[in-house]
Amino acid sequence: MRKLIALTFAALAATTVVAQENPAALRTPDGTPDLQGIWSNATITPLERLQNVTSLVLSDEEAARMERATLERRERLNQPSDPDRPAPPKGGDGSTGAAGNVGGYNDFWLDRGDRVAVVDGQRRSSLIIDPPNGRIPPLTDEARARQQARLKLAAGRGQYDHPEYRPLAERCLLSFGPTTPLVPNYFYNNNIQIVQTPDHVMILMEMVHDARIIRMNATHVPKHIRPWMGDSIGRWEGDTLVVDTTNFPPQQNFRGSSENLHVVERFRRVDANTINYRFTVDDPTTFTAPFSGEIPFWALDEQIFEYACHEGNYALSNVLSGARNEEKRLGTKQEKQ
Amino acid sequence: MVRAGRDLVVALCTAIAVATAFWTAPPVETQTARPARVAGKPNLNGIWQALNTANYDILSHPAKAALAFRPGPVVPVPAAAVVAFGAVGAVPAGVGIVEGDEIPYLPEAKKKQLENQANWLDRDPEIKCYLPGVPRANYMPFPFQILHSDKAVFFAYEYAGAVRNVYLKDPGPAPVDSWMGQSVGTWEGDTFVVTVTGFNDQSWFDRAGNHHSDQLKVVERYTPSGPDHLWYEATIEDPQTFSRPWKIRMPLYRHINPDARLNQFKCVEFVEELMYGKYRKTPVSP
Numbered sequence: 001m002r003k004l005i006a007l008t009f010a011a012l013a014a015t016t017v018v019a020q021e022n023p024a025a026l027r028t029p030d031g032t033p034d035l036q037g038i039w040s041n042a043t044i045t046p047l048e049r050l051q052n053v054t055s056l057v058l059s060d061e062e063a064a065r066m067e068r069a070t071l072e073r074r075e076r077l078n079q080p081s082d083p084d085r086p087a088p089p090k091g092g093d094g095s096t097g098a099a100g101n102v103g104g105y106n107d108f109w110l111d112r113g114d115r116v117a118v119v120d121g122q123r124r125s126s127l128i129i130d131p132p133n134g135r136i137p138p139l140t141d142e143a144r145a146r147q148q149a150r151l152k153l154a155a156g157r158g159q160y161d162h163p164e165y166r167p168l169a170e171r172c173l174l175s176f177g178p179t180t181p182l183v184p185n186y187f188y189n190n191n192i193q194i195v196q197t198p199d200h201v202m203i204l205m206e207m208v209h210d211a212r213i214i215r216m217n218a219t220h221v222p223k224h225i226r227p228w229m230g231d232s233i234g235r236w237e238g239d240t241l242v243v244d245t246t247n248f249p250p251q252q253n254f255r256g257s258s259e260n261l262h263v264v265e266r267f268r269r270v271d272a273n274t275i276n277y278r279f280t281v282d283d284p285t286t287f288t289a290p291f292s293g294e295i296p297f298w299a300l301d302e303q304i305f306e307y308a309c310h311e312g313n314y315a316l317s318n319v320l321s322g323a324r325n326e327e328k329r330l331g332t333k334q335e336k337q
Numbered sequence: 338m339v340r341a342g343r344d345l346v347v348a349l350c351t352a353i354a355v356a357t358a359f360w361t362a363p364p365v366e367t368q369t370a371r372p373a374r375v376a377g378k379p380n381l382n383g384i385w386q387a388l389n390t391a392n393y394d395i396l397s398h399p400a401k402a403a404l405a406f407r408p409g410p411v412v413p414v415p416a417a418a419v420v421a422f423g424a425v426g427a428v429p430a431g432v433g434i435v436e437g438d439e440i441p442y443l444p445e446a447k448k449k450q451l452e453n454q455a456n457w458l459d460r461d462p463e464i465k466c467y468l469p470g471v472p473r474a475n476y477m478p479f480p481f482q483i484l485h486s487d488k489a490v491f492f493a494y495e496y497a498g499a500v501r502n503v504y505l506k507d508p509g510p511a512p513v514d515s516w517m518g519q520s521v522g523t524w525e526g527d528t529f530v531v532t533v534t535g536f537n538d539q540s541w542f543d544r545a546g547n548h549h550s551d552q553l554k555v556v557e558r559y560t561p562s563g564p565d566h567l568w569y570e571a572t573i574e575d576p577q578t579f580s581r582p583w584k585i586r587m588p589l590y591r592h593i594n595p596d597a598r599l600n601q602f603k604c605v606e607f608v609e610e611l612m613y614g615k616y617r618k619t620p621v622s623p
Binding site for chain 2: 028029034036037158160161162163164171172173193195196197199200202204209210211213215218221227228303304305306308310311316317320321323324327
């Protein structure tokens with residue numbers, strides 16, 4: 001693995017030199033910067049800066065330590081399982097989610113990224129760069145009240161009562177993790193394909209085959225039309241692609257945002273292997289201030305495959321019918337008593 | 338009488354003059370100029386749609402009351418699940434898209450098609466919002482957008498958000514079967530030829546139960562026949578299902594309205610009641 005990374009870096013260095021010698025190669029025939037290709041935004045740099053870290057920029061040693069720790073953790077998790085290990089505790093270990101209870105994906109299936117985010121030559125401690133503390137601004141009172149109401153509603157009902165109560169990703173409606181802005185999911189499959197014409201830019205997320213088609217120099221659709229991932233329009237500001245997204249559906253939120261969420265994304269091709277992606281999130285009904293982040297997209301020399309989520313979604317039926325069986329079993333027990 | 342006749346002639350002449358002016362007037366709004374070629378090849382960019390009823394049945398078919406029937410006292414009547422749709426659930430007639438209007442099924446495969454058709458409500462993958470496969474995606478009653486650049490050709494379908502990236506360099510055999518297959522495109526003059534392989538055996542050709550195995554190979558030919566039309570042909574090969582290759586063909590029309598855009602039809606959400614309603618804590622009464 002380490003050898004592979006070393007090789008990748010060597011390849012990166014080599015192609016970067018070529019690109020600098022021939023910058024025309026990074027432009028489309030109509031002269032705009034060429035953003036096309038297969039990319040990944042996976043990184044070990046967290047979205048929000050950890051409480052005990054003060055600087056946006058990590059020293060080389062700090063960055064190397066983070067990357068080494070990631071590799072060591074992976075090597076540890078990739079050790080063969082002990083064939084004599086006991087069964088998980090009856091009723092699960094109490095944790096929630098796919099990896100909790102009786103176990104879910106092991107590390108083999110995950111692809112959380114193994115590199116610190118590097119932007120403009122700086123190794124970053126957080127993806128968020130504004131506000132300067134690298135953290136999402138506090139929620140407004142209105143958003144806090146909304147959150148409380150949501151929690152109260154959720155507490156008063158069984159989370160397996162209806163398919164609509166399950167997370168969007170479990171229902172195969174959207175991928176795990178945010179789609180707009182393109183923040184990594186820190187889970188697996190952060191692969192993106194970009195295709196660009198003078199009139200449209202298409203961003204495909206491999207996960208759940210979600211293609212966001214950005215209409216260039218267009219206006220937003222009417223307010224009552226609320227497509228998944230919002231409505232995206234784009235324009236070129238010099239060599240930067242600026243994408244403006246509004247009209248989010250109320251069910252899709254980013255960190256507690258409302259349907260007033262407004263995302264502005266800026267794509268800048270910086271070299272043969274990198275897009276510098278910058279996003280600004282604004283929702284005055286949710287956040288006390290707008291916030292911005294920067295994420296490098298790395299060129300991937302890999303294919304994108306079909307992610308047919310819904311077609312193989314046995315889990316949702318099983319989760320719901322399992323809950324019904326459990327109720328029946330508990331009901332029968334109570335009758336006996 | 339003469340007077341009335343003269344008035345009529347005047348009225349007619351006025352009507353013709355108005356109509357002629359209307360017909361020859363340039364359209365009020367147009368799309369921005371569209372280059373004829375992209376990187377030397379015909380420009381495939383645009384939002385395209387078939388204008389036929391092949392999604393009901395790729396063979397020639399008369400109109401009928403429904404897609405699913407049950408026995409009636411006199412003639413078969415629409416199945417209970419579809420009777421409420423009335424005329425909306427009826428099938429429009431159509432001219433077939435199959436060359437020779439015949440699908441050369443092997444005997445077992447023909448039997449399966451008839452079973453599929455009889456069990457349409459349970460079996461058609463479209464009902465469950467499953468990915469449509471190829472060629473069905475191209476003639477579903479939804480538009481699709483081709484994004485064509487110097488480096489890529491990408492199909493984005495409105496139905497179910499299905500997508501196809503067409504490889505312009507053959508990556509070799511598909512490592513895994515999929516609903517939409519693996520597409521590899523080459524240009525033969527002004528025709529874009531896409532060879533699609535690596536299919537699973539789950540998708541159908543239409544609502545009439547026409548089907549295939551995972552040995553399916555589709556060779557598509559997209560030939561522009563004007564700025565707003567593509568002539569589409571596809572050769573279907575599947576030795577496990579058909580006794581010989583066969584061909585479908587149809588025009589694809591470009592949406593030319595200035596505000597044309599691909600909308601979203603993420604139907605996964607729309608079929609949750611159908612697929613999971615029975616597992617609700619409190620099912621909605623039928």
